[in-house]
Amino acid sequence: MGAKAQAEAIDALNAEAFRRLIRALKDKPGFGPALAEAAQDEVVYAVLRRHGILKPSLFERVEAALETVRPMLATHGGNAEVAAVEGNRADIRFLGACDGCPASQLTFYAGVKKAIQDQVPEITEVRQAKSLGGGGADTVHFTSPFANVPGGPWLTALTLKELPDGSTRFLELDGHAIILSRQGDQVTCFKNACAHMGLEMTDGDLANGILTCPYHGFRYALESGECLTAPEVQLQPHTVRVIGNRIEVRIQR
Incomplete structure (x- = not known):
């Protein structure tokens, strides 16, 4: 059996094991709330989504709808991202040439808003968010899709200028070693601990958004936290939001 076939077989076995586990436990008292709480962990959620155990979140469905209009935006040198999804409202931010373009309002209502409301009918309000760092001191720009995951209080880390x-x-x-990184309009935050042995990586080599652990050479993409050396592990994320020019972090305990 080739390596690809073996990986696919293991993946299929894992998926079937999860399905059987869910069927065996779904009628147990408290199972639903317990699963929902466990799925708030980013890694658990990603694995359960991969195997079809959980349905796509509202954020992911809005993102999928936005993906259908990105080719049109790209022809004008622009792009857009989901800034926030809260209740029945989605905030969308234009990027690149679309940000501040005189025709952006037409693009927003004729393309972006229609695509989202057609494909995600639960979203009844679609708003255009200001670009990262714009707006007043109280303008909220979420840059993490897990911004509503329970954790500690929001703590001010840096300003965008810093x-x-x-x-x-x-x-x-707040007594936690963290890594803050910015790539364009995206700000990410991770625990400063290699997924291999938990060692801090402050002295690691950093190039093109890739951080290399100084101890055993594990390489991480700071845009996503993905480990390029061992894809089965990743950095532990902390949730991030940007309010005006202030970067705030919620530590995941």
């Missing part, structure tokens, strides 16, 4: 595009900072925040 984290320019393409930069990474290693900080101590």
Whole structure:
């Protein structure tokens, strides 16, 4: 059996094991709330989604709808991202040439808003968010799809000026060692601990958004936290939001 076939067989076996486990436990008292709580962990959620155990979140469905209009936006040198999904409202932010374009309102209503409301009828309000760092001090721009995951209080980490595009900072925040990184309009935050042995990576090599652990050479993409050396593990994320020019982090305990 080739390596690809073996990987597919293992993946199928894991999926069937999850399905049988869910069937065996679904009628147990408290199972539903327990599964929902466990799925708030990003890694657990990703694995259960991969195997079809959980349905796509509202955020993911809005993102999928937005993906259908991105080719049209790209022809004008622009793009768009989901800034926030809260209740029945989605906030969409234009990027690139679409940000501030005089025709952006027409593009928004004729393309983006229609696509989202056609494909995600639960979303009844679609708003255009200001670009990252714009707006007043109270303008909220969520940059993490897990911004509503329970955790500690929101803590101010840096300002956008202190984290320019393409930069990474290693900080101590509320007694926790973290890694803050910015790539364009995206800000990410991870626990400063290699997934291999939990060692801090402050002295690791950093190039093109890739951080290499100084101890055993594990390489991580700071845009996603993915481990390029061992794809089955990743950095532990902390949720991030940007309010005006202020970057705030919620530590996941």
